[in-house]
Every structure is written in structure tokens, then in C-alpha cells.
Amino acid sequence: MRARLTTLSMVGPALVLFVVMLVVPVCLSLYLSLTDWDGYSANPAFVGLKNYVSLTHSAEAIRAGWVTLLIAAVGTVLLSVFGLGFALLVNGASRLNAFFRIVLFYPHVLSALVVGFLWSAVLGTSGVVNGWLTSKGAEVLPFLSDPKWALASLIAVLVWAGFGVNVVLYLAGLQTVSKDLLEAAHIDGASKRQTFFNVTLPALAPVVTVNLVLSLVTLLKTYDLVVSLTGGGPAGSTQTAAYLILWDSFHNNALGFGSAQSVVLMLITAGLALTVARLRARADRGVQG
Amino acid sequence: MSALRMPRVASVQFKPFKAKGWGRIAFLVVTSVLMLVPMYLLIISAFKSQQDILQHPFSLSPDQLTMEYLRKAATNPDFNILKGYAVTILFVVSVNVLSVALAGPVSYVIARRSERRYRMLLLLFVAGTFIPSQVLVIPVVYTLKFLGLMGTIPGFVLFETTLTLPFSIFLYAGYIMTIPASLDEAAAVDGAGKHRVFWSIVFPLMKPAVVTMVILNTFSVWNDFVNPQIILGPGSGLYTVTTGVYAAVSQYSTDYTVVFPTLLLAVAPLLVVFVLLQRHVISGLTAGATKG
Known part of the structure; x- marks a missing residue:
């Protein structure tokens, strides 16, 4: 009995907090997504799957969905290409490499909000780059004021701020490539290129997959940077799913509709995150065995 | 966690692209310049006038530089940065202490018990890492309102702590499993209670895992941004560094004599921590990135 109480006192506090602040809210989101609640009224009406149906008709939500998927897809490819490319370049224990690794990583330390404000001061219509161009008599470039440019700028800044993490993950992966195999390939007269594609890359396969899925999951949640870099504009062209969800829930008072979008986003990210967990378990086993 | 440790091995002999010496270095130097230019602009522009920032953004001549704007930003009536630091540090410390205090014991139980229900408990906690916090905060607002904690420091700290639990428990439980149980059994024989055994025998051995979590939670x-902005809100008068920056900067977004000094003050403390503890910070934040 005493032992039971002790165990309970060790498990209880964390479990209670977790249930109150995470499990209950997630269930609340699920429930609200089936209502037309505006955030205030005392009696929200139960509307079944109506919010999910209107989600498929809402031009704004569909655009935010596509924008988010585009950011996630293009960003993921760039993060992995840059991550692996630079990992290969800064692999090795020299002091210079250590310096480069720090330089590539440092933006990740800054909050996304600050990164966005910083880049908008650099790239904005009246920002540093355009001010400099104007003073040289050149045309202003619409980095953040043209819809297509703004989306490209957003992705570029996301990559600038984030690929250092991918570099570190790939560096860790590179340490696991069998030295014996590399040596064998060398002795057998394989070229650098052949060695990379036939030995290194296959050995890195699990790390590549983990990187891809991690980047996807992170980019699908893009929010802070949108707020500070573009504010979702111009004309809503850089609104991501998370941005629209918070906007609908708190500014438009469409809490039911916002919750339906949340549930969809949660399911997608949870599905991807589960995949990564499974892949990582397999990768770790591969490393040990 | 084996794949995450920072490479420390002397793997000099292994370089798939031996992009012969100088070409590689030159390319990396150019990239480093591109990576550092925004930081360079941020730092020097904090000491320059609006006109100099726009007309000579890259120049660094001593007669352009002044402390005036930095001083103004530090004493901005809209956002008191010193108070912002104090509030944020209070949150960082409370969340870290509470997180270890809650996650430590539960991880110990999970790691030492083999019953199915404790494995399910671990799964339940780990499932929490899959919920994006930007989306979770919406229903949490109503949970906090119900508890009367909306817009309060305890409400915010409790929610932030909850967000740290899933990954902490995952990490701690995994780590404790690598500590021989014979150590705590010996202590139990000597009559120490479970709590005592955990805090005085097991906890000191968990230092690497705790350091990782403290770095991750601190950053x-x-x-x-989104959680303090929504839970504390402008009405509470409580600004963290990020929500304060948002309040101060979004209003004057083209007055760069406000923007740059404020941003510099906001990032300076973390950059100092990063420079001092690079290796720890890099491995801590990378471990956090893999939580998905």
C-alpha cells in the first residue's frame, strides 16, 4: 500500500498536468471541430462534419493548404540537399571545420520571430537592400511585396535559418558509415564518385529518410516566421495552415472551423511524426547491429 | 540517441568529395559570409542612423556609429527590455525546475518497472510530442479560462512545462535504463525511500540528459512567441523578450533605428550562451529537432 502511494506520488503530478494541459485540450479541439462555436456563446450548436465539409470548399483554407505543402516540399528538399552537401564539406575534425559548423548552425539559435523581423528589415520595400539599390540608382526588388517573390523569400529564409540542424544530423550519420567498406572501395580502385553513390549514400539511407520526414513535420507547422517576415501577405499569398488556423480561431471567431483545420493539421503531422519514430527505431537498430 | 552525438571522431581519412583543399575552403568562406551578413547588418545597424543604414548599409566608419539608438531601445517606454529579460528568465527558470521535478520521478518509475501499464504510460507521454503547440494553444486557452489561470504566470508556466514533458520523459526514461538498477537496490536495502533513492542516487547520474533538456527548454x-502572446496577451502587461519585440517592432517596422537595436538586445543573451557553450547547444538543439 505504502509502495503504491509512493509510485503514485512519483507518477501523479506529471500525469495530471499532462492530461489537463494536453489530453483534455486535444479532445476539446476534436469536439469543437464538430460545433459552430464562436468562442463566446454559451450554447454552441453541434453541426457534425459540416466544418470539415466547408474546409474542402474554402478557397482560403485550400490556398493555405497548398502554400503549406509547397513550403514543406520545397523546403524539405533544399534542407536535405544543403544539409548533406555541407555535411560532406565540413566533415572532419579540423578547427576550421568546427568554425564552419558553428557558422552554419547559428541562425537556429535565434527565435523565428527575430529572424523574420531581421530579414524583413533587410529585404523589405524600404529595407536595407532596396535602400542601397535606390541610392545606387537601381530598381527596387519586390522580395516581400510580390506574391511569388514573397513565398520564395519565405522559403529561402526558412532554409537559411534551419539547414544547420540538417548538417549536424548528416554529420552524425556520416560517422556511422563503415570505414572498412570505404577502405575496401578505395583499394578496389573505386572513384570518389562511385564510392559516394555506392557506399556512403546507401549507408546514409536511414539518416536521409529521418531528415526528410523531420524537415517536413517542422515546416508543416511554420508560423512565427510568417508573422514577422510577411504577415501572411501580400494579399494572403504566404498564409500557412497554422497562420490561418490561429487567424480563424481568434480574429474571425470561427473557433469550430479553426478547430477542424487544427484536427486535420494534427493528423497529418502526427502521421508523419509516427513514421519518423518508426524509421528512427529502425535506423538506431541498424546502427547498433 | 546514439546517432545524435556531435561527431568528435578524428575521421580525417574519410572525405568522399576531397574537393581539393582551397576550392572547398573558398566555397565555405563565401557561404559563411552569406550566413553572417544578416548578423553583421543587425549588429552594425544598431549603432547607425536611418539614413546611414539605408544609404551605406555595409559601411562601418567610426564617425557614423552612436550608442544613442541602443540606449533608446533599452529604455523604450513601449517595451522595457530589462523587464523583458527578467520576465523571460523567470519563465525559463520556472519551466526548467518544474520540468525536471515532474519528469524526473515519472521517468524513473517508467524505467524501473516492467509492467505493461508503464509502457503504455510512456507511449501516452511520447504521443504528446506529435501535437504541434501552435495548434494546441487554442483549446488550452479555454482550459486555462476554466481553471481561472488564463493570462496568469502560473497558467503560462504550467502549459510551457507540459510542452517539455513528452520529450523529457522519453529522454530521461531511456537514460535511466542505462543506469544499473543494482545501484538503487543497494540504497533501498539501506532503508532509503524511493524519492530519496531517485534524487540522491539516480538523478546525479542523469546529468548529460538533464543538461540536454535544460538547453533545449531554455532556448x-x-x-x-505564440504561446506567451496568446496566453499572457497584451492585456496582462507581461512581455517576454519575443512578445515585447513583437510589440515594439511591428509598430515601427520601417524605423530601423528602433528595429535593429531592439532585435540586437533580444538575441544578444542567447548568442552569448551559444558562443560559450557551442557544442552543448548544438547537440541539445539538434536532439530537440528530432523530436518532430
Whole structure:
């Protein structure tokens, strides 16, 4: 009995907090997504799957969905290409490499909000780059004021701020490539290129997959940077799913509709995150065995 | 966690692209310049006038530089940065202490018990890492309102702590499993209670895992924007560094004599921590990135 109480006192506090602040809210989101609640009224009406149906008709939500998927897809490819490319370049224990690794990583330390404000001061219509161009008599470039440019700028800044993490993950992966195999390939007269594609890359396969899925999951949640870099504009062209969800829930008072979008986003990210967990378990086993 | 440790091995002999010496270095130097230019602009522009920032953004001549704007930003009536630091540090410390205090014991139980229900408990906690916090905060607002904690420091700290639990428990439980149980059994024989055994025998051995979590939590609480913005809100008068920056900067977004000094003050403390503890910070934040 005493032992039971002790165990309970060790498990209880964390479990209670977790249930109150995470499990209950997630269930609340699920429930609200089936209502037309505006955030205030005392009696929200139960509307079944109506919010999910209107989600498929809402031009704004569909655009935010596509924008988010585009950011996630293009960003993921760039993060992995840059991550692996630079990992290969800064692999090795020299002091210079250590310096480069720090330089590539440092933006990740800054909050996304600050990164966005910083880049908008650099790239904005009246920002540093355009001010400099104007003073040289050149045309202003619409980095953040043209819809297509703004989306490209957003992705570029996301990559600038984030690929250092991918570099570190790939560096860790590179340490696991069998030295014996590399040596064998060398002795057998394989070229650098052949060695990379036939030995290194296959050995890195699990790390590549983990990187891809991690980047996807992170980019699908893009929010802070949108707020500070573009504010979702111009004309809503850089609104991501998370941005629209918070906007609908708190500014438009469409809490039911916002919750339906949340549930969809949660399911997608949870599905991807589960995949990564499974892949990582397999990768770790591969490393040990 | 084996794949995550920072490479320390002397793997000099292994370089798939031996992009012969100088070409590689030159390319990396150019990239480093591109990576550092925004930081360079941020730092020097904090000491320059609006006109100099726009007309000579890259120049650094001593007669352009002044402390005036930095001093103004530090004493900005809209956002008191010193109070912002104090509030944020209070949150960072509370979340870290509470997180270890809650996650430590539960991880110990999970790691030492083999019954199915404790494995299910671990799964339940780990499932929490899959919920994006930007989306979770919406229903949490109503949970906090129900508890009367909306807009309060305890409400915010409790929610931030909850966000740290899943990954902490995952990490701690995994780590404790690598500590021989014979150590705590010996202590139990000597009559120490479970709590005592955990805090005085097991906890000191968990230092590497705790350091990782403290770094991760410190950076994520310091840099968090959406949660303090929504839970504390402008009405509470409580600004963290990020929500304060948002309040101060979004209003004057083209007055760069406000923007740059404020941003510099906001990032300076974390950059100092990063420079001092690079290896720890890099491995801590990378471990956090893999939580998905």
C-alpha cells in the first residue's frame, strides 16, 4: 500500500498536468471541430462534419493548404540537399571545420520571430537592400511585396535559418558509415564518385529518410516566421495552415472551423511524426547491429 | 540517441568529395559570409542612423556609429527590455525546475518497472510530442479560462512545462535504463525511500540528459512567441523578450533605428550562451529537432 502511494506520488503530478494541459485540450479541439462555436456563446450548436465539409470548399483554407505543402516540399528538399552537401564539406575534425559548423548552425539559435523581423528589415520595400539599390540608382526588388517573390523569400529564409540542424544530423550519420567498406572501395580502385553513390549514400539511407520526414513535420507547422517576415501577405499569398488556423480561431471567431483545420493539421503531422519514430527505431537498430 | 552525438571522431581519412583543399575552403568562406551578413547588418545597424543604414548599409566608419539608438531601445517606454529579460528568465527558470521535478520521478518509475501499464504510460507521454503547440494553444486557452489561470504566470508556466514533458520523459526514461538498477537496490536495502533513492542516487547520474533538456527548454521558452502572446496577451502587461519585440517592432517596422537595436538586445543573451557553450547547444538543439 505504502509502495503504491509512493509510485503514485512519483507518477501523479506529471500525469495530471499532462492530461489537463494536453489530453483534455486535444479532445476539446476534436469536439469543437464538430460545433459552430464562436468562442463566446454559451450554447454552441453541434453541426457534425459540416466544418470539415466547408474546409474542402474554402478557397482560403485550400490556398493555405497548398502554400503549406509547397513550403514543406520545397523546403524539405533544399534542407536535405544543403544539409548533406555541407555535411560532406565540413566533415572532419579540423578547427576550421568546427568554425564552419558553428557558422552554419547559428541562425537556429535565434527565435523565428527575430529572424523574420531581421530579414524583413533587410529585404523589405524600404529595407536595407532596396535602400542601397535606390541610392545606387537601381530598381527596387519586390522580395516581400510580390506574391511569388514573397513565398520564395519565405522559403529561402526558412532554409537559411534551419539547414544547420540538417548538417549536424548528416554529420552524425556520416560517422556511422563503415570505414572498412570505404577502405575496401578505395583499394578496389573505386572513384570518389562511385564510392559516394555506392557506399556512403546507401549507408546514409536511414539518416536521409529521418531528415526528410523531420524537415517536413517542422515546416508543416511554420508560423512565427510568417508573422514577422510577411504577415501572411501580400494579399494572403504566404498564409500557412497554422497562420490561418490561429487567424480563424481568434480574429474571425470561427473557433469550430479553426478547430477542424487544427484536427486535420494534427493528423497529418502526427502521421508523419509516427513514421519518423518508426524509421528512427529502425535506423538506431541498424546502427547498433 | 546514439546517432545524435556531435561527431568528435578524428575521421580525417574519410572525405568522399576531397574537393581539393582551397576550392572547398573558398566555397565555405563565401557561404559563411552569406550566413553572417544578416548578423553583421543587425549588429552594425544598431549603432547607425536611418539614413546611414539605408544609404551605406555595409559601411562601418567610426564617425557614423552612436550608442544613442541602443540606449533608446533599452529604455523604450513601449517595451522595457530589462523587464523583458527578467520576465523571460523567470519563465525559463520556472519551466526548467518544474520540468525536471515532474519528469524526473515519472521517468524513473517508467524505467524501473516492467509492467505493461508503464509502457503504455510512456507511449501516452511520447504521443504528446506529435501535437504541434501552435495548434494546441487554442483549446488550452479555454482550459486555462476554466481553471481561472488564463493570462496568469502560473497558467503560462504550467502549459510551457507540459510542452517539455513528452520529450523529457522519453529522454530521461531511456537514460535511466542505462543506469544499473543494482545501484538503487543497494540504497533501498539501506532503508532509503524511493524519492530519496531517485534524487540522491539516480538523478546525479542523469546529468548529460538533464543538461540536454535544460538547453533545449531554455532556448524554446526564450524563443517562444505564440504561446506567451496568446496566453499572457497584451492585456496582462507581461512581455517576454519575443512578445515585447513583437510589440515594439511591428509598430515601427520601417524605423530601423528602433528595429535593429531592439532585435540586437533580444538575441544578444542567447548568442552569448551559444558562443560559450557551442557544442552543448548544438547537440541539445539538434536532439530537440528530432523530436518532430
